[in-house]
């Protein structure tokens with residue numbers, strides 16, 4: 520087919536001049552981590568991965584063209600909100616999902632303030648997440664955990680596996696410990712690249728987490744600082760890796776001869792609290 524461009528158009532500027540493709544679909548933008556799911560049954564399974572109990576609202580990060588959103592909207596007992604950074608996706612959603620229009624936030628999830636939208640109401644957070652900001656999304660969930668009892672969705676498979684990995688596993692890391700301290704995690708299923716448009720280079724994994732009834736007995740800031748220090752030098756013993764925390768003089772503990780990946784979240788809490796106690800006593 521012969522394509523005719525106006526004078527000021529070139530094949531490159533055409534995308535810029537016409538944000539929406541002629542067939543009305545959103546064009547995938549790499550810098551926004553856009554890989555659109557084309558398999559309806561997988562979209563439906565992900566939309567149901569979180570047990571919506573004790574919440575009346577769900578927020579979907581990055582709905583794109585709404586492939587999962589339409590299944591959320593079928594659930595009458597839950598109020599569906601979406602947050603999407605991409606203007607083109609937002610205009611697609613506004614044109615195609617009338618009933619959603621007042622609940623579309625055109626914003627960067629990482630800069631969004633939950634209380635501005637939901638005051639202090641709890642909400643579930645789900646999505647087929649943009650993989651380029653996976654860790655930042657999970658850190659934000661941890662910061663806002665008091666309002667987010669339920670979280671789940673799709674990441675790059677390694678990331679989903681890492682979050683759920685038990686201690687002793689070489690993929691066990693900072694976010695595994697922090698998530699497991701506050702939530703019960705489940706790895707749900709693996710998704711091949713072929714069900715996306717465009718296909719990502721990696722396999723994907725779906726996981727979900729449910730907040731525990733009780734927070735561990737430690738401040739989040741202290742736990743985060745200690746776990747980061749421990750995994751910052753994961754091959755060293757904790758005695759060496761935790762030197763950056765300025766261990767109290769004469770402090771000793773059986774866990775100090777272990778390495779970061781050998782400690783469960785509960786053991787991290789125990790060790791870091793013992794260090795703090797040692798500090799106040801010395």
Ligand code: SAH
Pocket residue numbers: 551552553554555556557580581582583584585586587602603604605608626627628629646647648649652
């Ligand atoms: N849920 C859709 C799209 C997934 S791709 C589907 O499954 O087909 C990831 C989506 O996240 C894209 O729509 C992208 O625009 C959006 N996104 C990327 N960064 C974002 C951010 N910081 N805040 C909100 N949405 C973001």
